[in-house]
Amino acid sequence: MTGRVRLVINGAPHDVADDLSVAAALFNLGIMAFRADGSGHPRAPLCGMGTCFECRVTIDGVANSRACLALVRNGMTVETTT
Amino acid sequence: MSPPLEQVCDVVVVGAGPAGLAAAAAASGAGRRVIVLDQGIRPGGQIWRHRDRSALPTAAHHLMNEAKRSVIIPGARVIDGRSPHDLLVDVGGVAHRVRATALVIATGARERFVPFPGWTLPGVVGIGGLQALIKSGLDVKGARIVIAGTGPLLLPVAATAARAGANVRIVAEQVPFRRLARFGLSMLGRPRAIAQAIRYRIAFRHSSFATDSWILRAEGSSAVNTVLLRRGGAVEHVACDWLATSAGLIPDTELAQLFGCAIGNDAIVVDAEQGTSVAGVWAAGECTGVAGDAAAIVEGTIAGAAAAGSNAVTPRARRHQESGRAFARRLELTFAPRPELLALADATTVLCRCEDIAVGAIDPSWSQRQAKLWTRVGMGECQGAVCGPACQSLFGWTLNRPRAPLGTPRCATWADALQHANPDDAR
Numbered sequence: 299m300t301g302r303v304r305l306v307i308n309g310a311p312h313d314v315a316d317d318l319s320v321a322a323a324l325f326n327l328g329i330m331a332f333r334a335d336g337s338g339h340p341r342a343p344l345c346g347m348g349t350c351f352e353c354r355v356t357i358d359g360v361a362n363s364r365a366c367l368a369l370v371r372n373g374m375t376v377e378t379t380t
Numbered sequence: 381m382s383p384p385l386e387q388v389c390d391v392v393v394v395g396a397g398p399a400g401l402a403a404a405a406a407a408s409g410a411g412r413r414v415i416v417l418d419q420g421i422r423p424g425g426q427i428w429r430h431r432d433r434s435a436l437p438t439a440a441h442h443l444m445n446e447a448k449r450s451v452i453i454p455g456a457r458v459i460d461g462r463s464p465h466d467l468l469v470d471v472g473g474v475a476h477r478v479r480a481t482a483l484v485i486a487t488g489a490r491e492r493f494v495p496f497p498g499w500t501l502p503g504v505v506g507i508g509g510l511q512a513l514i515k516s517g518l519d520v521k522g523a524r525i526v527i528a529g530t531g532p533l534l535l536p537v538a539a540t541a542a543r544a545g546a547n548v549r550i551v552a553e554q555v556p557f558r559r560l561a562r563f564g565l566s567m568l569g570r571p572r573a574i575a576q577a578i579r580y581r582i583a584f585r586h587s588s589f590a591t592d593s594w595i596l597r598a599e600g601s602s603a604v605n606t607v608l609l610r611r612g613g614a615v616e617h618v619a620c621d622w623l624a625t626s627a628g629l630i631p632d633t634e635l636a637q638l639f640g641c642a643i644g645n646d647a648i649v650v651d652a653e654q655g656t657s658v659a660g661v662w663a664a665g666e667c668t669g670v671a672g673d674a675a676a677i678v679e680g681t682i683a684g685a686a687a688a689g690s691n692a693v694t695p696r697a698r699r700h701q702e703s704g705r706a707f708a709r710r711l712e713l714t715f716a717p718r719p720e721l722l723a724l725a726d727a728t729t730v731l732c733r734c735e736d737i738a739v740g741a742i743d744p745s746w747s748q749r750q751a752k753l754w755t756r757v758g759m760g761e762c763q764g765a766v767c768g769p770a771c772q773s774l775f776g777w778t779l780n781r782p783r784a785p786l787g788t789p790r791c792a793t794w795a796d797a798l799q800h801a802n803p804d805d806a807r
Contacts (some may be wrong), residue, residue: 317431318517319421326519330603331501336736340602342502344733344766346509346516347426348419349490351761351788352733360473360790362761366512367455369421 303372304322314370321346321353321365332365333379338378354380383478385800387453389413391687392467394458394635397425398443398673399665400486402680403687405446407484410688414450415478417469421516423447425488426508427673429515439677460784463637464661468797470789475796482660482687485648486680489666493518494717494767495731495739496724498598498607503622510624511537514544521545524620526607528552528595528626531715532577532672533664537624539583548584549618552593554718560591563714572579594721595625610720630769631667633731634782635743645669645712650682652701653693654683662687670711675704722774731774732767734760744775750776761788787799 301316305323313377314323321343324332331340332355343353346368356377357363391407393400396418408414420429428440436444453471461467464483469476486660491506498504506511507529514520525546527538530553538551567573581589596608596615604623609616631647642649642657648667654662664683665676679701682693725731728738735756742751748771751757757771758764763782764771771777785794 304696315517319513322517322519326517327512332502335500335730335733339499339500340502341733342603342697343513344493344509345491345503345506346492346512349762349765350733351765354761362790365421366516367421 303370303374305370306373306375308377312313315346316370318359318370319366320342320355320368320374320376324355324365324378329378331380333377385474386479387415387451388479389415390480391415391482391684392417392478392569393450393483393484393486393684394418395425395449395486395488395665395667396420396423396452396454397486397488397665397676398439398599398773399488399667399680400425400678401443401447403484403486403662403664403684404452406452406681406684407482407688408449409446410686410690415459415480416447416450416452416469417456417478418452418454420470421454421462423454425454427513429512431515431517439673440557443677445792450476452795457787458635459786459789459794460801461544461639462801464665465656466801468785468801470787470793470797473790473793475789475800477797477800482662483608483639483657484680484683485641485661485663485667486665486676486683487632487635487667489629489670490632490747490765492628492630493715493766494627494721494724494770494773495729496595496597496721497726497729498604499598499599499625500733501598501604501731502602503604503620504598505622505624506626507533507537508626508629509625510622512556514540516612519544520622522547523622524549525622525624526550526552526595526609526618526620528554528593528607528609528623528625530554530685530717531711533629535577538579538587541624542584542587546622548587549620550593550611551584551587551589552595552611553589553591553672554594554721555715559593559714563710566710594758595623595726604801621793623741627721627773628715629666629670631669633667634765634786636661636663637781638784638786646790650679653686654679655686669705669708671704671708675700675707678704717773725774731770732757732760732764734762734767739774742771742775748777748780763788
């Protein structure tokens with residue numbers, strides 16, 4: 299049995315299962331762009347395991363946090379940088 | 381509760397996959413105090429990272445149970461060390477110092493990506509990457525997925541996706557059918573592996589499996605929506621929501637290189653006791669050559685025992701160690717990326733994803749160092765973890781030894797770590 303937690307993603311609250319990685323939570327909410335490259339093109343996780351850094355978002359105010367390596371937590375704020 | 385900032389133990393193991401857990405079990409079984417440092421959210425490595433722990437195989441349950449004798453620190457990444465026995469570790473942004481008399485490196489493998497047009501689109505992920513995402517909760521029910529790559533990993537990933545309700549459109553193996561068939565024949569002496577492969581194939585029985593097939597490009601605007609697949613002699617357009625692709629697995633040797641361990645054939649060189657070229661440092665599992673979880677467990681057990689100074693290795697383990705190494709060599713020969721994969725990128729295809737450097741910006745006659753100085757290739761967040769192996773494949777470069785700090789810690793963490801290392805300077 300899994301519980302639910304509330305994330306605040308780009309300012310909007312979302313309830314998700316409590317055992318997801320932040321990356322899985324974002325994708326499941328239909329958020330496919332985690333950041334943008336220098337020309338504004340969307341980027342999203344490639345390796346899924348913390349090596350490529352394409353999953354970097356701001357988590358609880360900490361920039362460049364890897365969404366693939368972070369577990370969701372109640373009250374967590376997540377900002378994509380697109 | 382976070383562990384204390386300074387820790388001392390007998391054996392420190394880096395990596396909590398099958399090899400690391402087996403090493404920890406062997407060393408703690410010999411009465412040593414063991415700390416396991418792991419980057420992941422939960423122990424198990426990539427292969428056993430399931431959120432649903434009941435889905436884990438028996439071997440995993442057994443090792444995780446054994447591992448309870450060790451202190452496992454998740455979310456931990458070694459960023460530097462004064463020596464292999466005095467490590468600086470980033471644990472969730474906080475610097476720790478971990479000292480031990482023996483180090484076992486079990487950092488596993490990662491995927492090799494070779495750039496192709498469209499590979500930076502969201503929805504294009506690694507093959508292991510897709511599996512990792514599904515295991516950490518990605519919902520792929522009804523999603524159309526193309527899986528294209530090489531090697532045995534294709535099968536469990538296709539099975540995982542299919543069992544999770546995905547519409548696996550096609551599983552494409554770049555190797556020609558005859559070479560794959562020869563590999564299959566060489567596996568006849570391993571009935572358990574064959575049975576496993578059949579179970580995987582049954583799980584994705586509604587999808588086609590094509591040999592001699594590979595991705596030419598991915599298309600889409602906000603995310604991938606179509607791939608061009610070369611299948612046999614023809615080119616097919618396949619609509620999809622996800623493309624899982626890579627050019628195989630490569631040993632993760634960064635930490636070993638930081639401490640000067642000898643590397644051969646892109647893997648950490650080890651002796652019969654899994655000892656590296658550096659005294660007091662052992663290595664086990666896929667960082668010493670990609671041969672799967674069974675081989676990793678055997679090597680981890682041998683390494684853990686050796687690091688604990690015990691000689692508990694059975695002749696049976698020795699035989700398995702030897703056959704694991706032979707299997708790694710066979711995998712490497714069978715599933716080497718074909719030359720066509722190295723010619724997919726055009727001049728505008730991104731090579732370095734962190735620094736937005738295109739393939740055409742690089743002069744292949746440069747050394748890696750020249751390329752860094754002139755273009756910043758490999759100098760972004762991932763520190764060349766993705767484009768380094770790509771450059772190696774594309775340009776034949778010899779890669780430089782990585783330098784500390786590994787893994788791009790935050791400045792504050794790195795500053796704290798340096799203070800740990802030189803407490804006298806702090807005053």
